[in-house]
Amino acid sequence: MKFKTIPILILLLAIQLPVLAGQPQEESRRNITANNLSGPLLEVHFLDVGQGDSMYVRTPGGKHYLIDAGPRSARKKIIPYLRYLKVEKLDGVFITHSHMDHMGSLLYILKEFPVARFYYPGYFHTSATNKKVAALLEQTKTEVHEVRRGDTIELDEGVAAVALHPPKKGWEPFDDDLNNFSLVLRLTYGDVDFLLTGDAEEKSEKEILQSKMVLRSEFLKIGHHGSRTATSEEFLEAVFPLYAVVSAGVKNSFGHPHDVVLKRLRDRDITILRTDDSGTIGVYTDGKRIMIKIKGKDWLPVSWFIRTRTPGSTWVIVNKEGGSYA
Numbered sequence: 609m610k611f612k613t614i615p616i617l618i619l620l621l622a623i624q625l626p627v628l629a630g631q632p633q634e635e636s637r638r639n640i641t642a643n644n645l646s647g648p649l650l651e652v653h654f655l656d657v658g659q660g661d662s663m664y665v666r667t668p669g670g671k672h673y674l675i676d677a678g679p680r681s682a683r684k685k686i687i688p689y690l691r692y693l694k695v696e697k698l699d700g701v702f703i704t705h706s707h708m709d710h711m712g713s714l715l716y717i718l719k720e721f722p723v724a725r726f727y728y729p730g731y732f733h734t735s736a737t738n739k740k741v742a743a744l745l746e747q748t749k750t751e752v753h754e755v756r757r758g759d760t761i762e763l764d765e766g767v768a769a770v771a772l773h774p775p776k777k778g779w780e781p782f783d784d785d786l787n788n789f790s791l792v793l794r795l796t797y798g799d800v801d802f803l804l805t806g807d808a809e810e811k812s813e814k815e816i817l818q819s820k821m822v823l824r825s826e827f828l829k830i831g832h833h834g835s836r837t838a839t840s841e842e843f844l845e846a847v848f849p850l851y852a853v854v855s856a857g858v859k860n861s862f863g864h865p866h867d868v869v870l871k872r873l874r875d876r877d878i879t880i881l882r883t884d885d886s887g888t889i890g891v892y893t894d895g896k897r898i899m900i901k902i903k904g905k906d907w908l909p910v911s912w913f914i915r916t917r918t919p920g921s922t923w924v925i926v927n928k929e930g931g932s933y934a
């Protein structure tokens with residue numbers, strides 16, 4: 609049942625949203641069909657890793673990246689999934705911060721796949737696992753890059769990851785507040801942007817807002833698994849997402865995502881996608897339009913959506929039931 613209820617919910621939202629957001633422009637509606645998602649695609653997969661974060665990114669030019677590496681138990685999901693997607697090497701691995709729900713499977717992944725470059729915010733706390741990671745990165749001669757606000761990493765032609773946090777100076781990392789030393793990235797391809805916040809909390813959001821960096825994004829990976837300590841009204845206002853992705857474990861003991869955060873999202877008509885409800889969520893975009901694949905039983909796509917902002921900020925939504933993605 610779980611797999612059926614979510615698409616139906618999104619379908620209902622999809623039908624209602626044009627009404628809520630004002631009249632869609634008929635011209636734009638006609639121009640958009642499921643078939644014209646064409647050309648090189650960027651894929652962002654929010655992996656179902658239980659309570660934790662892990663995202664796989666495939667660029668239009670066929671480069672492979674991983675952003676966070678889930679808890680230790682997730683290695684049994686991440687590695688087969690990457691193999692299923694025919695990934696043989698990773699061009700880069702980003703770790704937002706060194707909590708185990710974000711890097712628990714990292715050692716296994718580094719052993720399984722050649723990794724060209726490793727990106728992190730420049731601070732890992734001094735656990736035994738982290739020492740092993742550092743030793744393995746050295747042994748495998750992986751390039752290690754410290755990334756801070758203002759740095760831009762070109763993932764491929766036309767695809768950039770811009771670091772929004774932590775700042776280069778004046779923001780000290782502490783072992784007991786690693787969440788707020790999370791690497792926050794804005795991934796951009798054409799007109800479609802993904803804001804990936806790690807476990808950054810309100811304290812970081814305020815600081816990011818003060819930085820005046822561009823935040824507006826179609827997708828917001830909700831900070832800290834939907835904890836009430838993140839996703840403030842002001843931050844949501846600045847990001848103004850169409851979709852919010854929550855990465856959290858089924859019936860996790862933290863109560864993530866919290867109701868107050870979900871209400872904030874619903875009040876703004878933001879479509880909520882949850883890995884605990886839907887499993888792995890795949891987003892495909894040609895830089896203008898968006899298709900979302902929600903894992904169904906047997907890994908079949910259960911719904912397809914195209915939804916975009918027209919120049920007048922009107923939302924246009926086209927559904928294509930039972931479509932296939934070649």
Ligand SMILES: [Zn+2]
Nearest residue numbers: 660709807832
């Ligand atoms: Zn976390």
